Amino acid sequence: MTESDAAARRNELLRLAAIGTAAGAFSGLFGVGGGTVIVPLLIFWFGFGERLATGTSLAAIVIVGSLGALAQGGIYGNVHVVTGLLLAIPAIVGVVLGTAIQQRIPQRAVSYLFAGLLVAVAVDLILK
């Protein structure tokens, strides 16, 4: 390994550490996966395509989310395990359906639909 190879590896590792730390903080604070942080950074810093970034992000989220659930449950006792496991079932149905029909319907319509749903969530939270 030449010196510039070593520098490149170090640089790559540093960027992955930055992505991991940012995604972890986001995940722990908001109870989300951290994909909002991981996907754009993999695209901008590593030149990943959108599909490769999304797939890799999901795999990273398995670990980040596990650590978050362990910390929230183990240290603070905040995880409702039975509720979470029960509601994971419809969520799995959703994700399997989602990947299957991804190719068959216009992406644009779907994006607007989910954007509308998120605005409703935000309004509900603000008005509480």
Place this chain on the structure above:
Amino acid sequence: MSDVLAVLVCVAGGLAGGLVGVGGGILFVPALTVFIGLGQVEGEATSLLMIVIVALVGAYRQRGYGNVRTREALTIGALSPVGVLIGVAASNLLPERALQLAFAALALFMAAHLVRRARAA
């Protein structure tokens, strides 16, 4: 009735994950707080458990399409604990109302991101 709505919102969260690549958590948390009646922190914590399961299924399927770089994914995960601990501690220290408003801001940010992406496509 609210249980049925919680189930439907969770299906939508999973769908969002599969269809547009946003994590389901942004919908799992409101499903748990609004329809099941958990507090904001408890909803977020329980959402993390659901995300692990959904991401596992999603990653497995994406792997089949050749869309997962395992080495990068493992490295990001392995280097995340410091961030996770900071985030989890902050979520427990912040007042519930501050956490709700920050979560609302995140939801609006992601909505704007989706619209921007749809318009660019």
